[in-house]
Amino acid sequence: MAKSLEELQDLAKRIRREIVVMIGAAKSGHPGGSLSAVEMVVELYFNHMHIDPHNPKWPDRDRFILSKGHACPVLYAAMAEAGYTPIDQLNTLRKLGSIYQGHPDMRFIPSLEASTGSLGEGLSLAIGMGLAARLDGRGYRTYAMFGDGEIQEGQIWEAAMSAAFHKIDNIVALVDYNGIQLDGFVKDIMEVAPLADKWRAFGWHTLEIDGHSFPAIQQALAEAEATKGKPTCIVAHTIKGKGVSFMENNPKFHGTAPTPDEVKLALQELQ
Amino acid sequence: MPAKTKFEIKLGPATREAFGRALVELGRENRDIVVCDADLSHSTMTTYFAKEFPDRFISCGIAEANMTAIGAGLALAGKIPFVSSFSAFAMNKGFEQLRCCVAYPNVNLKVVGTHSGISIGEDGPSQMSIEEIGLACSLAGFVVIAPADEVSTKALVRAAAAHVGPVFIRTGRPKCAIVYQPGQKFEIGKAVELVEGSDVTVIASGLLVAQAILASDILDAEGISVRVIDMHTAKPLDRDAIHRAASETGAIVVAEEHLVDGGLGVRVAQVVAETAPCPMEFIGIHNTYAESGQPDELLDKYGLIARDVVSAVRKVLARKR
Numbered sequence: 001m002a003k004s005l006e007e008l009q010d011l012a013k014r015i016r017r018e019i020v021v022m023i024g025a026a027k028s029g030h031p032g033g034s035l036s037a038v039e040m041v042v043e044l045y046f047n048h049m050h051i052d053p054h055n056p057k058w059p060d061r062d063r064f065i066l067s068k069g070h071a072c073p074v075l076y077a078a079m080a081e082a083g084y085t086p087i088d089q090l091n092t093l094r095k096l097g098s099i100y101q102g103h104p105d106m107r108f109i110p111s112l113e114a115s116t117g118s119l120g121e122g123l124s125l126a127i128g129m130g131l132a133a134r135l136d137g138r139g140y141r142t143y144a145m146f147g148d149g150e151i152q153e154g155q156i157w158e159a160a161m162s163a164a165f166h167k168i169d170n171i172v173a174l175v176d177y178n179g180i181q182l183d184g185f186v187k188d189i190m191e192v193a194p195l196a197d198k199w200r201a202f203g204w205h206t207l208e209i210d211g212h213s214f215p216a217i218q219q220a221l222a223e224a225e226a227t228k229g230k231p232t233c234i235v236a237h238t239i240k241g242k243g244v245s246f247m248e249n250n251p252k253f254h255g256t257a258p259t260p261d262e263v264k265l266a267l268q269e270l271q
Numbered sequence: 272m273p274a275k276t277k278f279e280i281k282l283g284p285a286t287r288e289a290f291g292r293a294l295v296e297l298g299r300e301n302r303d304i305v306v307c308d309a310d311l312s313h314s315t316m317t318t319y320f321a322k323e324f325p326d327r328f329i330s331c332g333i334a335e336a337n338m339t340a341i342g343a344g345l346a347l348a349g350k351i352p353f354v355s356s357f358s359a360f361a362m363n364k365g366f367e368q369l370r371c372c373v374a375y376p377n378v379n380l381k382v383v384g385t386h387s388g389i390s391i392g393e394d395g396p397s398q399m400s401i402e403e404i405g406l407a408c409s410l411a412g413f414v415v416i417a418p419a420d421e422v423s424t425k426a427l428v429r430a431a432a433a434h435v436g437p438v439f440i441r442t443g444r445p446k447c448a449i450v451y452q453p454g455q456k457f458e459i460g461k462a463v464e465l466v467e468g469s470d471v472t473v474i475a476s477g478l479l480v481a482q483a484i485l486a487s488d489i490l491d492a493e494g495i496s497v498r499v500i501d502m503h504t505a506k507p508l509d510r511d512a513i514h515r516a517a518s519e520t521g522a523i524v525v526a527e528e529h530l531v532d533g534g535l536g537v538r539v540a541q542v543v544a545e546t547a548p549c550p551m552e553f554i555g556i557h558n559t560y561a562e563s564g565q566p567d568e569l570l571d572k573y574g575l576i577a578r579d580v581v582s583a584v585r586k587v588l589a590r591k592r
Contacts, residue, residue, distance in 0.1 A: 059349070106376045114347060115376040121368060124337045128344015128352075131329060135305065135350070155368075158337035166329070 003047050008214050011081065012042045016243045017270045018077040018090055024263035026094040029102070032253040033147055034074040036178040036211070036238040043217045044143055045078045053083040056111035060140050063113045063129055067122020068147035068176065069103040070255070076100050084111045113142075120153025122146065123173060127163050130171040130231075141225070145174045149181030152190045157202065163231045164203025172224045173204070173233040176211065178240035180251050199233040211236025244269055278484040283449040286442035286477075287385035289424035291316025294353060296425075297432050298324050304432065305345055307331050307338050307354040314444075315355040315385045339365035339382070343372035346379045351432055358384025358400030358441055366406060373437050374410035381431050382407075383440045387417075388528035389561040389569045390478060391444045396560040400441075405533020407439040408506045414459055415506040417441040417527075417535070419480035422451035423463075423503055430459050441477065443528075445566045448481035450501070462509035468498030471584050471591070472516035472523050476502050476535050479526035479554065479575060486580035497584060505535050510542050517547035522591040524583045526554035528575055550590035552583040 003011075015038055023029035041064075045051070049062035066075045073093065080087040085099060092098035099108040103117030114125050126144040133140050146156065163171060175195065183189050192198070199206040205227045209216040217236070224232035240254070241247025244266040247258075258266060284292075298304045298320055307329045312318040321328035329345075331338035335356055342354040355361065361384045362369070373380045387400045407415040414434060418424040424442060431438040450465070457463070465480070466487045475483040480501045487497035498520055500512055516523055523543060525536035536553040543549060554574065561569055570576050 114344075115371070118367060118371040121340050121372050124340030124368070125344035125347065125372060127337075128341040128346070128350075129348045130344075131305075131341070132345050132348030132350050135327065136348075155334075155336045155340070158332075158334035159340075162331060162334065162337055162341070165332075 012038050015077040019073040020266045022090045022093040023257045025091040027257050030070040030255050032240040033071040035242045036240045037074050037176045039212050041074050041078045045082050048221050062140050063142040065114045065122040065144040067144050068150050069116030072104045119150040120155040123159035126171045130168040142171045148177045160202040167229050168231050169228050171231050175235045178238045180240040182254050184251050196235045204233040205230050206233045208235045211238035280448045282446040283421045286424040287316050289421040290442050291319045293425040293428035294320040303351045305350045305352045307342050309335050309338050309356045317355050335360045335364035336368050339368035340372045342380045343378045353381045355383045358387040358403045362403035362406050377412050381438045385442045386444045387441045390566040392566040393563050395563040401530045401556050404505050404529050414438040417476040418503050420450040426457040460504045460507045462512040463501040466499035468496040470496045472498040472520045474500045474502045475526040477528050482577045485577035513542040514546040517543045517549045521549045522587040524552045531555040550587050552587040
């Protein structure tokens with residue numbers, strides 16, 4: 001059943017709180033790129049994808065690959081909220097024995113679609129799944145999310161070329177274009193602009209949207225589904241650290257956990 | 272193989288050719304078999320599969336990293352993918368993807384490298400894979416296979432498809448000596464004792480298996496009883512066969528067309544050290560890269576023929592007590 005905008009926004013806020021709290025408890029992790037991806041992950045898991053958390057290996061399910069695996073807190077919170085994994089263990093993130101590993105690990109969470117963490121690999125995995133769906137005559141779709149820093153990896157462009165060549169129209173690449181990577185601003189480390197033009201040149205149907213707008217995300221995903229004969233890339237303009245004022249657009253919070261005081265402040269903002 | 276019958280080199284198809292034929296048979300039996308290739312299908316011989324099953328053949332272009340991870344994605348979605356290229360490229364250019372997309376999540380991908388070793392000949396070191404057994408064995412959970420001839424390659428490709436989990440198979444370019452007769456049974460991780468012997472054991476893989484048998488005939492004529500074992504599976508090793516060889520013959524030579532560093536020999540040595548320590552000698556490439564030339568010239572120059580097995584046996588026997 002489709003969720004209302006208000007329900008989605010409430011979920012997004014709750015997931016933002018969970019992200020901040022779990023990374024604070026872990027004392028390490030990647031808050032900025034988790035917070036920038038929240039609306040896209042929420043829309044996919046709670047509205048758009050055909051999935052069944054109680055039957056996670058259902059062969060016809062849609063698949064999601066978090067290629068930017070370091071942003072796993074957003075995925076863990078969404079999967080826990082959806083009922084895949086225990087919500088009361090989110091704060092064991094990154095601790096010995098936790099299913100919530102530092103990067104997504106299928107050995108600990110079998111309902112994950114891929115183990116990720118080494119950047120640049122998720123698009124190829126998605127292509128493999130897309131090809132398998134086509135060979136098997138199944139209608140499922142595969143969504144893969146990338147960081148804008150991540151797409152500096154050459155494998156992304158090998159994969160982009162091959163997806164268009166094989167006309168894999170059952171996959172969608174979502175680029176979380178927040179403009180910041182570990183060492184600073186993307187434009188200062190290794191410029192990726194003009195990003196949409198690059199994907200178009202590689203043969204992809206490419207859309208640019210506000211990655212924090214549910215209506216925009218919904219419209220883009222619908223357009224992707226209606227696009228036949230080529231894969232779709234959604235370049236989503238986002239704000240790193242979105243929702244927490246002192247994290248927004250702050251490269252420090254790519255890979256730094258908030259202190260206990262910062263967690264408190266963040267939670268006040270996320271009420 | 273009876274020990275007292277003189278072994279004669281009769282050339283059969285290359286192991287890459289056997290791989291290509293085996294893939295077609297598998298493809299006929301199982302619709303989930305899918306093949307990916309990186310613009311070398313006429314050399315890796317996946318072209319046979321491509322011709323018969325064009326829908327299940329995925330051309331990946333010259334992009335091995337992408338190919339490897341596409342294979343992983345296919346496997347995650349329930350297919351049994353074989354990805355193939357020259358060993359030098361499949362392993363080195365796909366290594367990161369083999370580690371993170373295949374080994375660590377234990378994905379059911381089969382990787383077949385062709386043109387392994389220096390016996391590819393004229394193309395030279397950039398195409399000569401001499402490290403991939405070591406690299407493949409460093410991937411946790413991988414099965415690593417280096418068959419000796421056509422019959423063993425076909426059987427072990429089938430075994431790889433039936434095995435659930437990642438597998439690397441090493442094949443070669445040149446026609447190779449027939450070691451086995453059709454019908455011989457093979458099991459992953461179970462070595463084959465080809466020649467019985469009690470004074471010394473030669474543990475060999477790939478092209479060196481036939482050379483080891485030739486060497487055993489030469490030494491037999493001098494009254495030296497050489498056991499010859501085809502250790503077609505480098506991982507998991509047949510520890511029992513190694514333990515028996517070490518304790519019953521008390522001297523071991525390992526022979527492979529691979530760098531000694533990281534190769535089968537050092538893996539066997541670990542088991543020998545753990546079970547029944549004895550003198551060992553190692554035949555392989557020693558800390559260098561080869562060069563262009565004809566395969567036979569190169570195998571001769573780099574010390575990978577029966578003559579070299581014979582001298583290693585003499586050396587190891589001199590150290591035996």
